[in-house]
Amino acid sequence: MDYRKIVSEMISKASDLEIDKIENMIEVPANSELGDYALPCFKLASIYRKAPVLIAQELAGKILPDSHISNIQAVNGYLNFFVNKESFSASVLNEILEKKDRYGDDTVGGEQTVIIESSSPNIAKPFHIGHLCSTIIGQSLYRLYESAGYKVVRINHLGDWGTQFGKLISAYKRWGDDQAIQEEPIKELLRIYVKFHEEAEKNPELEEEARRYFKNLEDGSPEETRLWQWFKDLSLKEFNKLYNRLGVSFDSYNGESFYSDKMDEVVSLLEEKSLLKESDQAKIVDLEPYNMPPCIIVKSDGASIYATRDIAAAIYRKRTYDFYKNIYVVGIPQALHFQQFFKVLELMGCEWSKDCVHVGFAHVRFPDKKLSTRSGNVIYLEDVLDESVNRIKEYMTNTKLDEDMIEPTAEKIGIGAVIFAFLKRSREKEMVFSWEETLNLEGESGPYIHYTYARGLNILRKVEGLEDRPDFSLLKEKVEIAIIQKLSVLQETIAEAISRNEPMVIARYVIELSKLFNSFYNSCKVITEEIKLKTARAKLIEACCIVIKKCLYLLGIETVDAM
RNA sequence: GUGCCUGUAGCUCAGCUGGAUAGAGCAACGGACUUCUAAUCCGUAGGUCGGGGGUUCGAAUCCCUCCAGGCACGCCA
Numbered sequence: 001m002d003y004r005k006i007v008s009e010m011i012s013k014a015s016d017l018e019i020d021k022i023e024n025m026i027e028v029p030a031n032s033e034l035g036d037y038a039l040p041c042f043k044l045a046s047i048y049r050k051a052p053v054l055i056a057q058e059l060a061g062k063i064l065p066d067s068h069i070s071n072i073q074a075v076n077g078y079l080n081f082f083v084n085k086e087s088f089s090a091s092v093l094n095e096i097l098e099k100k101d102r103y104g105d106d107t108v109g110g111e112q113t114v115i116i117e118s119s120s121p122n123i124a125k126p127f128h129i130g131h132l133c134s135t136i137i138g139q140s141l142y143r144l145y146e147s148a149g150y151k152v153v154r155i156n157h158l159g160d161w162g163t164q165f166g167k168l169i170s171a172y173k174r175w176g177d178d179q180a181i182q183e184e185p186i187k188e189l190l191r192i193y194v195k196f197h198e199e200a201e202k203n204p205e206l207e208e209e210a211r212r213y214f215k216n217l218e219d220g221s222p223e224e225t226r227l228w229q230w231f232k233d234l235s236l237k238e239f240n241k242l243y244n245r246l247g248v249s250f251d252s253y254n255g256e257s258f259y260s261d262k263m264d265e266v267v268s269l270l271e272e273k274s275l276l277k278e279s280d281q282a283k284i285v286d287l288e289p290y291n292m293p294p295c296i297i298v299k300s301d302g303a304s305i306y307a308t309r310d311i312a313a314a315i316y317r318k319r320t321y322d323f324y325k326n327i328y329v330v331g332i333p334q335a336l337h338f339q340q341f342f343k344v345l346e347l348m349g350c351e352w353s354k355d356c357v358h359v360g361f362a363h364v365r366f367p368d369k370k371l372s373t374r375s376g377n378v379i380y381l382e383d384v385l386d387e388s389v390n391r392i393k394e395y396m397t398n399t400k401l402d403e404d405m406i407e408p409t410a411e412k413i414g415i416g417a418v419i420f421a422f423l424k425r426s427r428e429k430e431m432v433f434s435w436e437e438t439l440n441l442e443g444e445s446g447p448y449i450h451y452t453y454a455r456g457l458n459i460l461r462k463v464e465g466l467e468d469r470p471d472f473s474l475l476k477e478k479v480e481i482a483i484i485q486k487l488s489v490l491q492e493t494i495a496e497a498i499s500r501n502e503p504m505v506i507a508r509y510v511i512e513l514s515k516l517f518n519s520f521y522n523s524c525k526v527i528t529e530e531i532k533l534k535t536a537r538a539k540l541i542e543a544c545c546i547v548i549k550k551c552l553y554l555l556g557i558e559t560v561d562a563m
Numbered sequence: 564g565u566g567c568c569u570g571u572a573g574c575u576c577a578g579c580u581g582g583a584u585a586g587a588g589c590a591a592c593g594g595a596c597u598u599c600u601a602a603u604c605c606g607u608a609g610g611u612c613g614g615g616g617g618u619u620c621g622a623a624u625c626c627c628u629c630c631a632g633g634c635a636c637g638c639c640a
Contacts, residue, residue: 024580027582029583030583030584030586031583031584034583038583040582040583042582042620042621043582045620051620052620075583076583077582077583077620078582078583120640122640159640162639162640163639164639164640256640279637279638280637280638281638282637282638284637284638291565291566292566292636293566293636293637294637295637296637296638298638299637299638300637300638301638303638305637305638305639305640306639306640307640309640310640330640332567332568332634332635333634333635333640334635334640335567335568335634335635336566336567336635336636337635337640339567360568362568362569362633362634363633363634365633392602395602396602398600398602399600400600413602424576424577425575425576425577426576426577428568428569429568429569429576430568430569430632430633430634431575432575434575436589437574437575437589440575440588440589441602442588442589442602442603443587443588443589444575444576444587444588444589445588445602447602448588448602448603450602451600451602451603452602452603454600455599455600455603458599458600459599461599462599463599504577508577508587511587511588512587515587518603518604519603519604519605521599521603521604522595522601522603522604522605523604523605525598525599526599527598527599528598528599541599562600563600563602
């Protein structure tokens with residue numbers, strides 16, 4: 001039941017305005033006592049050449065209540081609509097109970113393909129907080145788009161190519177310790193990578209040696225290729241441990257190396273269009289007319305560069321997937337790079353460049369530590385997750401769970417806490433990382449929502465002797481009505497999250513729903529009520545649990561049934 | 564220097580395609596566990612929405628300007 005549409009239709013009939021226009025003007029009053037839907041009449045004032053207050057009053061006089069809308073009032077230039085609570089409640093709750101975890105899903109996507117590039121860690125380097133942002137935002141967007149009926153291709157654009165591999169090979173040949181590498185691949189590879197940078201300070205020849213090794217790699221020399229593949233395998237194994245913990249997977253791991261043989265074509269395409277210019281021995285696309293610095297396509301030493309790889313990748317993706325949207329979940333510091341290469345695509349005549357979107361997220365700052373891969377100063381994601389899980393375990397001393405359930409439960413709650421802490425804020429706002437805030441278990445946190453859900457399920461486990469057909473008209477408490485109102489807007493909330501590529505929208509929604517639920521939990525009894533009310537409330541709880549679980553799913557968080 | 568982003572309660576943030584008294588969470592203070600898990604709930608207090616102009620019936624929201632902070636600006640990605 002689409003009440004927004006019903007209201008718009010009523011207004012449309014009473015005025016001579018188009019239904020779509022009205023639908024866009026309709027809003028939900030912040031204060032629910034004012035109504036469930038409202039039409040601000042201020043904009044109509046210029047059309048009708050009348051005072052808004054008068055317009056609202058006249059419209060109110062022309063529109064009659066029906067089975068869905070019980071009352072219409074004109075207040076201060078607003079035309080306020082009150083929905084018939086009984087039919088509204090029944091319509092919303094029955095739909096949820098029937099559709100279950102598919103409630104909120106849509107078909108607007110029409111099976112069109114959306115590509116989401118995210119995570120993209122560098123081989124032989126630690127998986128850090130920045131990669132976590134990209135990974136979980138990408139994961140959430142994947143589930144959001146999927147829910148709206150899009151076909152999604154998740155691409156992990158691995159950083160598996162470039163001069164750093166020359167450095168790594170050089171470092172390995174000098175100081176590599178096979179056994180240490182087998183035991184702790186990333187840490188050991190990082191150790192020798194850092195050592196390389198230290199030594200290179202004193203001995204610049206090392207840089208040259210590294211370039212030579214990378215050249216060999218590009219030329220397909222067996223020894224260098226073997227090492228490169230080995231590093232890559234080890235790294236992926238480590239990354240997959242984390243992906244498993246996070247419940248994340250990908251459809252493609254085609255990283256930078258995959259495009260190493262696809263860049264010549266980009267260069268010749270650019271040459272055909274006469275877009276390339278020589279500048280200091282490098283080949284560039286001049287973007288001066290668009291107020292941007294030039295985009296370097298071929299370096300002065302003839303080697304390729306990331307912009308070229310990204311262009312090659314975009315073209316490859318268009319050909320392979322014929323995407324509707326091509327989304328890059330990459331940090332804001334790279335915003336200019338994306339603007340530049342999207343522009344180059346446009347200049348190349350790829351009209352689909354407009355479908356490429358950079359979904360940026362702000363840098364995560366650390367209060368004291370200066371973090372950099374080269375110096376070896378890093379916070380490992382694994383440590384963050386472990387710390388979170390451990391704190392949850394400490395908290396669980398009073399749990400009634402069986403011993404063997406504590407570990408897996410703490411794992412889910414702990415990881416959910418970290419994910420939620422990152423997704424509850426706008427992705428473009430800089431975040432200062434603090435353990436305290438990330439692992440805060442109270443208030444607007446992951447554990448709060450987990451707890452809410454577990455309490456809901458607990459009632460459902462205990463309640464018995466329900467009637468077959470709930471009478472939802474018995475749900476008359478303010479908080480019950482508010483919950484139903486909140487439940488009713490899931491689909492439009494998902495739509496908003498998609499239009500903004502912003503998982504936070506879902507996070508805020510599920511927090512608000514959880515708050516309402518907890519308020520309800522404290523003021524309304526269920527199990528001890530008489531059968532009719534008990535039934536209606538139990539079904540309300542069931543609907544809440546369905547929607548909370550759905551939202552957590554959309555954020556990439558697993559629920560626990562008890563804690 | 565140029566471009567992009569940010570500035571809302573003591574702290575962390577929502578609200579920003581203009582709309583009805585600016586909302587949460589932490590922290591503070593006061594209450595609620597013999598009754599569905601108190602990781603909860605209820606209440607109190609706390610704001611020149613960075614400053615100043617402008618557009619408008621109406622601005623935290625749009626425009627201009629200034630201030631403060633962050634990021635990015637050719638051969639790393």
